Amino acid sequence: MPGSSGASFNPEVLPTWLTDADLAFYAGEFERTGFRGGLSWYRCADRTWELSRAWADARVHQPALFVAGERDAVLAMTAGQVEAMQETVPGLRRSVMLPGCGHWTQQERPDEVNAAILAFLADLPAG
Numbered sequence: 769m770p771g772s773s774g775a776s777f778n779p780e781v782l783p784t785w786l787t788d789a790d791l792a793f794y795a796g797e798f799e800r801t802g803f804r805g806g807l808s809w810y811r812c813a814d815r816t817w818e819l820s821r822a823w824a825d826a827r828v829h830q831p832a833l834f835v836a837g838e839r840d841a842v843l844a845m846t847a848g849q850v851e852a853m854q855e856t857v858p859g860l861r862r863s864v865m866l867p868g869c870g871h872w873t874q875q876e877r878p879d880e881v882n883a884a885i886l887a888f889l890a891d892l893p894a895g
Contacts, residue, residue: 785876828857833888835881837869862888 836843853860864884869876
């Protein structure tokens, strides 16, 4: 996204985690199916909020792990939410912020994401 993240919609060179074959596959799928489903989620945000209003004050008490990229534009749009997680997600065991990483952490940094998940799982009590 343009702005503070430094990313662009039309980069001159693809990032190392996105190959020409990946891009061709995604473009082919969007040509085949369109992007209506993905966009409809955002178009229905008000309706979705109404349907989930009953859980507005719910807290996540289950053990949780948060992994994000420091350059994720969603974090910029939701300022303060990561810090608020201690209250909203009392089960938060660990928060991992990947330096220089954007929104698609599992594609951009698969080894680091997998290591964080495995470490999180290893720390859970058995049974």
